[in-house]
Every structure is written in C-alpha cells, then in structure tokens.
Amino acid sequence: MITFENVSKTFSDGTRAVEDFSLVIPSRTTTVIVGSSGCGKTTIMRMINRMVNPTTGSIHIDDDDIAKLDPVALRRRIGYVMQNSGLLPHRTVLDNVATVPMLSGTPKKEARAAALDLLDTVGLDRAMASKYPSQLSGGQQQRVGVARGLAADPNILLMDEPFGAVDPLVRTELQHELRRIQNKLAKTIVFVTHDIEEAFLLGDEVVILRKGGHIAQRGTPAEILANPVDDFVASFVGADRGKRLLNIQQVGSRRVLVDENGAVAGVLAEEAADGLGHR
Numbered sequence: 470m471i472t473f474e475n476v477s478k479t480f481s482d483g484t485r486a487v488e489d490f491s492l493v494i495p496s497r498t499t500t501v502i503v504g505s506s507g508c509g510k511t512t513i514m515r516m517i518n519r520m521v522n523p524t525t526g527s528i529h530i531d532d533d534d535i536a537k538l539d540p541v542a543l544r545r546r547i548g549y550v551m552q553n554s555g556l557l558p559h560r561t562v563l564d565n566v567a568t569v570p571m572l573s574g575t576p577k578k579e580a581r582a583a584a585l586d587l588l589d590t591v592g593l594d595r596a597m598a599s600k601y602p603s604q605l606s607g608g609q610q611q612r613v614g615v616a617r618g619l620a621a622d623p624n625i626l627l628m629d630e631p632f633g634a635v636d637p638l639v640r641t642e643l644q645h646e647l648r649r650i651q652n653k654l655a656k657t658i659v660f661v662t663h664d665i666e667e668a669f670l671l672g673d674e675v676v677i678l679r680k681g682g683h684i685a686q687r688g689t690p691a692e693i694l695a696n697p698v699d700d701f702v703a704s705f706v707g708a709d710r711g712k713r714l715l716n717i718q719q720v721g722s723r724r725v726l727v728d729e730n731g732a733v734a735g736v737l738a739e740e741a742a743d744g745l746g747h748r
C-alpha cells in the first residue's frame with residue numbers, strides 16, 4: 470500500500486505542480502492516474518521513488534516513511550518503466566534487463582538467466598537477447614523496458630506513459646500483454662497516462678486529476694462511468710457527448726449493442742451464449 474498524505478510539490482522556479490494530494494494506492498492492483506498534460510501526474514509518480522521529493526506532506530510504503538529511506542536503495546526495489554524505454558544503447562537486451570539485479574548484488578550468471586525468463590514473460594523471443602536496443606522496434610523496446618522494470622522482482626512497478634510513443638496497434642497489443650502479466654504477477658502498479666481509454670482498460674482503480682494534482686474523481690472504471698461526479702469528469706470520459714452510450718438494437722431474434730454512431734460494439738452475453746453456445 471502506498472499512502473500520500475497532504476503532499477505538495479513546488480519546484481524551485483515557483484511552479485506549484487501538486488497541491489495537497491492525498492491518496493491510498495492499494496497493493497497488488499493497478500491504479501491508473503490520468504489527466505491532461507501538466508496536471509502533475511509524473512510529479513506524483515516520481516515522488517514514490519524519490520526522483521522528486523515533496524515540499525510538504527508525507528508518503529508511506531506500507532509502514533515506511535520513504536523520506537527516511539535511502540533513495541538509491543528505494544529506487545532499486547521499485548520498478549520504473551518510462552515512455553522512451555530508457556534502455557542503455559550500448560548494452561544488449563539481456564544486459565539491459567540484468568543490470569539492476571546485478572547492481573543489487575545478484576551474480577551475473579543468475580541475473581542473466583532470470584533476464585531470459587523475463588523475456589518470455591513479456592512475450593519477447595529469446596533470440597532478441599543479444600541484440601542492441603537500436604535493432605528493435607519501438608514496441609519491442611517497450612517490452613524490454615517492462616522486463617527491466619520487473620527484473621529486481623519489485624513489489625511496486627511505476628509506469629509513466631510507457632506505451633505513449635508506439636503506434637496504436639502495437640499499443641493495444643502491449644496493453645493486453647500488461648493485463649496478462651499483471652494477472653499472473655499481481656504487482657502494485659501505478660500507471661500514468663493522459664488517455665482515458667487506456668486508463669479504463671488497465672485500471673482496477675482510476676484517479677482522474679485536474680491541474681495541480683487535484684483529484685476530480687477516483688473509483689473503478691465502472692463507478693466513474695456510471696456516476697461522473699461533475700461536468701469536468703463527464704467531459705473527460707466523454708460521457709457528455711454520448712460517447713459512452715450504447716443502444717440495444719434488435720437484429721432478427723437477437724439483440725446487439727451499437728455505439729452512438731450505430732457501429733456494432735458487441736452482443737449481449739446471455740444472447741451470445743444462447744445463439745452461439747447451444748447451436
């Protein structure tokens with residue numbers, strides 16, 4: 470569990486990035502922090518591993534006040550995946566993944582063997598192990614980035630717009646891959662994005678921010694969609710434009726769901742079961 474208590478951050482140039490932010494992030498679930506550019510998402514995330522220190526307030530990981538922990542040791546036990554993978558260009562894929570465990574004292578052979586297993590976990594062919602980052606596609610680089618984030622077997626994984634720079638098809642693939650990995654590993658994932666679709670797909674809990682890190686609403690995707698608390702949230706999730714409204718349309722003996730443009734979104738599950746399962 471990660472607890473923010475009345476956390477504020479004012480940068481040295483006077484920018485008040487985050488004002489009085491309080492949040493409890495439950496363990497072993499994915500919490501997505503979503504909001505427009507500049508609302509403070511990255512600042513909030515970076516305070517968890519002390520890449521940024523709060524001006525006031527406190528952050529606890531379970532019972533530990535992180536201000537009292539050594540930042541380097543803290544960073545080594547928290548996975549971090551960023552938008553442009555941040556891979557070391559002159560190291561192979563395998564060594565990029567094995568580096569952090571080795572810095573923490575894992576013997577080289579063991580770290581490399583674990584890194585190969587991690588390539589399997591993130592869906593990368595082991596043949597990629599000896600390649601250099603520049604020889605990989607953007608999507609493959611992000612997979613390596615995820616493997617590297619998981620390499621120290623951290624309880625907490627911070628992900629800062631990790632799929633923001635890849636094309637939409639690969640992005641969808643990576644999002645589904647992350648769901649698969651999370652179903653298996655159950656880490657405490659804090660994921661930052663400006664994309665509400667991504668937030669709803671990945672988040673067990675979604676936290677929608679306004680500027681200054683003010684929480685507009687938090688809840689499960691279903692709770693937020695069913696009851697946007699105000700016009701800001703309704704607009705952010707597209708509910709105000711009827712974007713989320715599905716209509717039931719009769720097609721022969723079945724009913725399908727269509728979106729606001731009349732495009733087919735799916736079929737009701739019990740009818741699909743009747744129609745497809747009991748033929």
Ligand SMILES: Nc1ncnc2c1ncn2[C@@H]1O[C@H](COP(=O)(O)OP(=O)(O)OP(=O)(O)O)[C@@H](O)[C@H]1O
Nearest residue numbers: 480482484486505506507508509510511512513663
């Ligand atoms: N090192 C810094 N010094 C001064 N101001 C900063 C610094 N880092 C961030 N800021 C400012 O703090 C505010 C919040 O920035 P932050 O990067 O947390 O937002 P964000 O929601 O992650 O935005 P984006 O989606 O564009 O990355 C912005 O106004 C930003 O310009």
